[in-house]
Amino acid sequence: MKNITAERFTNGKPNLRRFHQARWDEPIIFELGQPGQRGILVPEVEEGIKSQVGDALAGIPDGLRRTDPPKLPEMAQPAVLRHYDHLSQENLGADFNIDVGQGTCTMKYSPKVNDQLARMPEMTELHPLQDESTVQGILEIMYRFEQILKEISGLERFTLQPGAGSAAIYTNASIIRAYHEGRGEAKQRDEMITTIFSHPSGAACAKVAGYKVITLYPDPEGYPDLEALKAAVSERTAGLLITNPEDTGIFNPRIAEFTRIIHAAGGLCSYDQANANGILGITRAREAGFDLCHFNLHKTFSTPHGCGGPAVGATGVTQDLARFLPVPTVDFDGQKYFLNYDLPDSIGKIRPFYGVAPVVLKAYAWVMALGAAGLREVAEVAVLNNNYLMKKVLAIRGASAPYAAGKRRVEQVRYSWQKLYEETGIHSEELGIRAADFGVHYWTSHHPYVVPEPCTLEPTESYSMEELDEYAAILEHVAGEAYSDPDLVRSAPHNCTVHTIDHHPFDDPQQWAITWRAYLRKTGQEH
Numbered sequence: 001m002k003n004i005t006a007e008r009f010t011n012g013k014p015n016l017r018r019f020h021q022a023r024w025d026e027p028i029i030f031e032l033g034q035p036g037q038r039g040i041l042v043p044e045v046e047e048g049i050k051s052q053v054g055d056a057l058a059g060i061p062d063g064l065r066r067t068d069p070p071k072l073p074e075m076a077q078p079a080v081l082r083h084y085d086h087l088s089q090e091n092l093g094a095d096f097n098i099d100v101g102q103g104t105c106t107m108k109y110s111p112k113v114n115d116q117l118a119r120m121p122e123m124t125e126l127h128p129l130q131d132e133s134t135v136q137g138i139l140e141i142m143y144r145f146e147q148i149l150k151e152i153s154g155l156e157r158f159t160l161q162p163g164a165g166s167a168a169i170y171t172n173a174s175i176i177r178a179y180h181e182g183r184g185e186a187k188q189r190d191e192m193i194t195t196i197f198s199h200p201s202g203a204a205c206a207k208v209a210g211y212k213v214i215t216l217y218p219d220p221e222g223y224p225d226l227e228a229l230k231a232a233v234s235e236r237t238a239g240l241l242i243t244n245p246e247d248t249g250i251f252n253p254r255i256a257e258f259t260r261i262i263h264a265a266g267g268l269c270s271y272d273q274a275n276a277n278g279i280l281g282i283t284r285a286r287e288a289g290f291d292l293c294h295f296n297l298h299k300t301f302s303t304p305h306g307c308g309g310p311a312v313g314a315t316g317v318t319q320d321l322a323r324f325l326p327v328p329t330v331d332f333d334g335q336k337y338f339l340n341y342d343l344p345d346s347i348g349k350i351r352p353f354y355g356v357a358p359v360v361l362k363a364y365a366w367v368m369a370l371g372a373a374g375l376r377e378v379a380e381v382a383v384l385n386n387n388y389l390m391k392k393v394l395a396i397r398g399a400s401a402p403y404a405a406g407k408r409r410v411e412q413v414r415y416s417w418q419k420l421y422e423e424t425g426i427h428s429e430e431l432g433i434r435a436a437d438f439g440v441h442y443w444t445s446h447h448p449y450v451v452p453e454p455c456t457l458e459p460t461e462s463y464s465m466e467e468l469d470e471y472a473a474i475l476e477h478v479a480g481e482a483y484s485d486p487d488l489v490r491s492a493p494h495n496c497t498v499h500t501i502d503h504h505p506f507d508d509p510q511q512w513a514i515t516w517r518a519y520l521r522k523t524g525q526e527h
Contacts, residue, residue: 242269
């Protein structure tokens with residue numbers, strides 16, 4: 001039998017490991033169902049129970065009753081189990097592979113003991129409509145976690161209600177609007193400033209909140225242009241929504257000057273710290289002059305993303321802005337924890353209830369296990385890993401890191417394969433699909449594609465030097481194939497289930513559908 005272990009390394013460096021993913025060509029579950037199949041047979045109601053209960057449906061108004069049964073898949077239990085097991089075998093993710101390649105998202109190892117905590121009956125059996133006296137435990141954890149976030153950020157109050165980073169940015173934009181409304185300046189202050197390498201949700205949420213958006217581009221050094229900021233501010237400025245370090249991994253050393261200029265113009269400053277993985281315990285929103293900030297608990301604080309949710313975008317503000325926070329806040333009167341709805345100036349609700357409790361519990365457990373020194377070590381190792389990987393990637397033919405040439409980055413880097421594309425005709429997206437043939441994930445970038453042929457990598461603190469060496473070796477191998485055998489890269493994947501995207505006609509809003517039933521309606525297949 002071949003000794004795989006003995007052949008894993010050559011001269012101390014990892015060889016590319018053999019990988020071949022299960023490929024099932026799995027239909028969606030609606031297509032697998034067959035009329036008449038059942039996973040469980042529900043027994044008929046016994047006559048004794050029926051005589052006592054009566055007609056349980058009689059009190060439901062006709063307008064709330066279905067005219068037809070729900071169109072659910074009809075399948076036996078083993079078929080359901082096989083379906084979801086097949087899908088799990090076609091996954092790449094943080095628990096399957098070296099998941100360096102999800103830049104800006106901070107995909108890190110999440111301790112499984114925290115998942116076990118969240119699955120305890122004391123957690124899973126809670127209901128948000130319970131009386132406060134019966135949920136003192138989770139309210140205490142929410143309250144205690146707020147105190148931790150206050151220390152990490154320097155701000156004075158937090159809400160855990162927003163369901164994601166975008167919801168948190170929208171919360172901050174709404175608080176900024178409420179602040180100016182209270183001063184009678186809301187109509188005048190109708191402009192929000194952001195930067196091109198801040199998260200795109202900054203501009204999007206400002207637009208949804210009713211603001212005109214002014215976007216700053218980088219100066220020759222790669223930092224947000226300070227002179228452009230000075231030219232942009234006016235009596236119409238409502239505020240600044242900015243990510244720092246930006247999504248290039250570049251930290252703006254003049255950030256305090258940015259906040260000073262906005263404040264001098266009468267605006268407020270909101271710090272997008274959704275990904276604070278490289279600055280925990282090192283720099284805080286308060287010292288940089290910010291009035292608001294937010295953290296994504298499903299990024300920095302190690303709760304799983306869960307395919308985009310569930311999530312918490314914990315939002316912090318100064319004491320002056322606390323009166324505008326969404327209701328309820330979680331407060332403590334010295335004896336009991338309670339939900340405080342008594343905020344007359346509140347912006348209202350951003351989402352139902354007051355936060356995704358299991359996510360808060362996992363984040364709280366993660367922080368308590370690390371302590372203050374551990375949080376700082378998370379940041380230091382994340383920055384070390386990132387700069388180690390950057391040195392290796394920039395040694396690969398065809399790779400570059402635009403902006404801030406020769407300078408270190410913080411927790412991630414947005415690379416460019418433009419030179420490789422010009423010399424081989426292979427796009428960044430094609431490199432990523434070929435990299436999946438070796439069992440790793442790779443991400444290009446979110447829009448806008450200001451960096452040509454982008455690739456955004458963020459190793460976090462979770463990966464060892466050996467794992468980073470292996471990831472870099474895969475990138476080097478694939479880049480080498482682009483030069484020596486571009487058709488091999490262009491025709492990928494060969495060992496993985498990912499696929500190339502046919503942008504036409506599927507990238508057509510008239511054909512988009514977010515549910516199976518909507519797809520059937522759009523394609524005229526619904527019966």
